Amino acid sequence: MSTTAEPGLRERKKAATRQALHESAVRLAIEHGLDRITVEAIADDAGVSRRTFSNYFGSKEEALMYGDFQRVQRLLDAVRARPAGEAPWAALTAIAADFNRELGALDPERVAQGRLMRSHPSLLAAQNQTFAAGERELTAEIARRLAEPDPSGVRARMTAATFLVAMRVSVNMWLDAPAGTTLWSIAEEALATAGRGLA
Known part of the structure; x- marks a missing residue:
């Protein structure tokens, strides 16, 4: 079985995770205010771990x-x-x-x-x-x-x-x-x- 498509699939999954974190950050910030949301809340909303969040963004501001x-x-x-x-x-x-x-x-x-x-x-x-x-x-x-x-x-x-x-x-x-x-x-x-x- 060829693995030539795997890097493309991996990149698409990464892009989807990054986008999900961004959308969660925007939604939560609009609903609750920037000062009242945390990185953990954004990660939870996107269905990923805090460590995964850190792999994509350095702060909630960066995610937004x-x-x-x-x-x-x-x-x-x-x-x-x-x-x-x-x-x-x-x-x-x-x-x-x-x-x-x-x-x-x-x-x-x-x-x-x-x-x-x-x-x-x-x-x-x-x-x-x-x-x-x-x-x-x-x-x-x-x-x-x-x-x-x-x-x-x-x-x-x-x-x-x-x-x-x-x-x-x-x-x-x-x-x-x-x-x-x-x-x-x-x-x-x-x-x-x-x-x-x-x-």
């Missing part, structure tokens, strides 16, 4: 932030998949349009999760770390697309940072918007405003 980590990775993968000759800001705007349209309108769980993130300094710190790492990788991808020389790297870094700030502002405005508001209806204007001089 896994969704943002996934979104950053999806963004980076999408940038890499865009046509090589496409200008950086055009590529970023197209990716944002696809991603934001997928999200559609506000739903209560997404609002609760977003507001939870904003209300805890420890979560904001973890979020900043996640986005800082993503910004470095995004800067590298943008640098490869620049048509003009950028010896100091300022343009690539400013483009990456400006894009991420525009998206963060859009999400924060979206969380406070009336029900039925789509993220793209806000992000489209934010990106158009932020992209002046970067297109």
Whole structure:
């Protein structure tokens, strides 16, 4: 019997466990508040041991932030998949349009999760770390697309940072918007405003 599929199966099981822990962390934090949940409670809710939790996440904050980590990775993968000759800001705007349209309108769980993130300094710190790492990788991808020389790297870094700030502002405005508001209806204007001089 061939074992070539085993690594794939193993990785899928790991991904499923990681996702289950993340979802348990989000659900419990929304229901009970971040300060009132423990790593043990998250592990129990996901049906794994405390030791298993530690194999995947270093803290409950890290487990909660896994969704943002996934979104950053999806963004980076999408940038890499865009046509090589496409200008950086055009590529970023197209990716944002696809991603934001997928999200559609506000739903209560997404609002609760977003507001939870904003209300805890420890979560904001973890979020900043996640986005800082993503910004470095995004800067590298943008640098490869620049048509003009950028010896100091300022343009690539400013483009990456400006894009991420525009998206963060859009999400924060979206969380406070009336029900039925789509993220793209806000992000489209934010990106158009932020992209002046970067297109």
